[in-house]
Structure formats: structure tokens, C-alpha cells
Amino acid sequence: MPHYVDAVAASPWILAVVFVVAGMDALLPFMPSESTVVACGVAAAGTGRPHLALLVMAAAAGAYCxxxxxxxxxRRSTSFSERFTHRRARAVHGWVHRLLHSRGGLVVVFARYVPGGRSTTALAAGLVGYPSARFHWYTAAGVVLWSIQAALIGYLGGALFADRPVLGLALACGIALAVTGLAVLIQGRSTPERVPAP
Structure with missing residues (x-):
């Protein structure tokens, strides 16, 4: 394992970076939260740092927050959404409301695997008045599954290519991409109805 990877993995700030990036991804969808967790998983396989359990906890806590x-x-924007007058906007709002209130658990847990799905779902759930307690329970389950999956994929890649961490990272990112593709496919087949046409 190259010394620079060891130095970064051993940094006391690495878990704080994971926490912040995972949290910001809900507000700024271009943040590389999964890639960050995967890369740290690769480093953990080769150096033992960061500790895998702490990595999972930091990623899950950041994503949850x-x-x-x-x-x-x-939630604070519901009064704004109630003022929708455009027919298309009201139709989309109604569609999202029906989708979340009929399949909210699946959407909240698995939308994070679809590009941009995590930030859109959390915001939309608040906008359409999805029950807060239910949202937080499903989110807790979703972030734990997501963080374990991302950390283990990275760890697996790092363990298979211990002497070549870049190759391990490439393999891990390929697996993560395949998981995302599968999630998009499942989501497309399981959505009961499409967004209403204008």
C-alpha cells in the first residue's frame, strides 16, 4: 500500500470528511459520497484504517443528517407547494404524493441508489407531507444499508488488490456502478405510474 494512501487513511480527519461529504450529498447531489466511502473501504483493506465499523457509522450518520x-x-416549503397553480406542477405534486404514500418505504430506502434520487426523495417527502416518523425510520434503515454496502464493496476491492489500490478502487467503483444500474432498472419497473404528461 503506497505511503500516501496510508497517510490519508490514518488521518484523524478522514471520518469527518466522510461524514460531511455523505451529509452534503443530500443537498448537493454532485458530492461524491459513495465514491468517498468506497475509497476509504479500499484503504481500510490495505491499512486497517479507517476502522471499517467507524467508516460505516460516519457515512450512515452523515447521510442521515x-x-x-x-x-x-x-416541510418548511409546504406552504409554497400549496400555491402551485400551474396544472403540470399540481399534477407532478399529486403523483409524488400518491407514490410516496403508497410505496414510501421502498422509495426512501432505495432511491439513494439512483443518481439524484436521494436528494429529490428527501425534499419531495417533506413537500408532500410524508409522515415524519416514518420518513426517519426508513431513512435510518436506508443509510445503514447504503453505508455497509459501499464500505464493504471498497473493502472487497482493496482486499483483492492489496498491492494495487488503484485497481481495487476501479473494481469497487465498477461494482458500485453495477448496483446503481440495477437499482435504476428495478425502480423503472416497479414505479406504478409515470409522471403525468403536460
């Missing part, structure tokens, strides 16, 4: 903030923003 980010989702909670995004949901809260949506």
Missing part, C-alpha cells in the same frame, strides 16, 4: 435536513427544508 443530510436527509433529515433536506426533509426539513421540504
Amino acid at each position: 443530510g436527509d433529515a435536513v433536506s426533509f426539513r427544508i421540504g
Whole structure:
């Protein structure tokens, strides 16, 4: 394992970075939260640092906080959404309301695997008045599954290519991409109805 990877992995700030990036991804969808967790998983396989359990906890806690903030923003914007007058906007609002109230658990847990799905779902759940307690329970389950999956994929890649961490990272990112593709496929087949046409 190259010394620079060891130095970064051993930094006391690495878990704080994971926490912040995972949290900000709910508000800024371009943040590389999954890639960060995967890369740290690769480093953990080769150096033992960061500790895998602490990595999972930091990623899950950050993602949970980010989702909670995004949901809260949506909740505080409900008065704005009630003023929708455009027919298309009201139709989309009604579709999202029906989708979340009929399949909310699946959407909240698995939308994070779809590009942009996590930030959109948390905000939309707040906007349409999805029950807060239910949202937080499903979000907790979703972030734990997501963080374990991302950390283990990275760890697996790092363990298979211990002497070549870049190759391990490439393999891990490929697996993560395949999981995302599968999630998009499942989401497309399981959505009961499409967004209403204008």
C-alpha cells in the first residue's frame, strides 16, 4: 500500500470528511459520497484504517443528517407547494404524493441508489407531507444499508488488490456502478405510474 494512501487513511480527519461529504450529498447531489466511502473501504483493506465499523457509522450518520435536513427544508416549503397553480406542477405534486404514500418505504430506502434520487426523495417527502416518523425510520434503515454496502464493496476491492489500490478502487467503483444500474432498472419497473404528461 503506497505511503500516501496510508497517510490519508490514518488521518484523524478522514471520518469527518466522510461524514460531511455523505451529509452534503443530500443537498448537493454532485458530492461524491459513495465514491468517498468506497475509497476509504479500499484503504481500510490495505491499512486497517479507517476502522471499517467507524467508516460505516460516519457515512450512515452523515447521510442521515443530510436527509433529515433536506426533509426539513421540504416541510418548511409546504406552504409554497400549496400555491402551485400551474396544472403540470399540481399534477407532478399529486403523483409524488400518491407514490410516496403508497410505496414510501421502498422509495426512501432505495432511491439513494439512483443518481439524484436521494436528494429529490428527501425534499419531495417533506413537500408532500410524508409522515415524519416514518420518513426517519426508513431513512435510518436506508443509510445503514447504503453505508455497509459501499464500505464493504471498497473493502472487497482493496482486499483483492492489496498491492494495487488503484485497481481495487476501479473494481469497487465498477461494482458500485453495477448496483446503481440495477437499482435504476428495478425502480423503472416497479414505479406504478409515470409522471403525468403536460
